[in-house]
Amino acid sequence: MNQESTQLPAPARHFSVLLSPTPRGARLARLLAAEWLRTWELPYGTAGDAAHIVAELAANAATHGRLAGRDFLLALRVDGGVLRIEVTDTRGDELPRPQAPSTDSASGRGLLLVEALATRWGVTPGPVPRKTVWAELGVPPAELPHSHG
Template sequence: MDAHPGGASRVTEAAEHLVAELAANAATHGRLPGRDFRLALLDRRTTLRIEVTDTRGDDLPRHRPLAPDAESGRGLLLVEALADRWGVQPGPVPRNTVWAELDLPNP
């Protein structure tokens, strides 16, 4: 499997959390009635790219100030902590794609 102990399991766990968080964000904040979101996983040999495209398109995802006792709103902080890189790609209207990349361990 992986010549580097923990490398593959770290990527797998991070990918599971990233997919869950990005999909939950799209379903909660980026969904309009009659439209859905799209999830794509792209294996680029050295990088796993996770993309979630929502159907809202009118508000780009971004960090927002939170009260210390807020029960939600930390999703992008989690994405930032888990991903090696992440970002938001707007359009075409009415869509936004939030993506996160994980570097894959050498085989």
């Protein structure tokens, strides 16, 4: 009798999707990222921080990087001990800058949150008319699933 081992395919080490630059697209970015992170079985703290970063970067793309008819790209990648989050929009002329909002402002703290949660973050311009805002989180090797290599 021939027995075959049944194994589920390992989740991809990368994920990307084009989304509409709307509040709905930003919410979908967070939900899709959270599901992808769940398949990697990353620790709750790392996955939660990453989901918050995705939410902030996607909201910025939908609010400040929006051009009619042009989607934004969400990309997630695990490489070694680093989780990289990238959001690319079509407003390369609008570079994000973290700044303290006024005390009575209900918004404007997103990049401060990204700065606090990420190991490092930045902006890569181009190709015209795009820019990519990225953030990286360290994931200790002991917390990376061994079966997903």
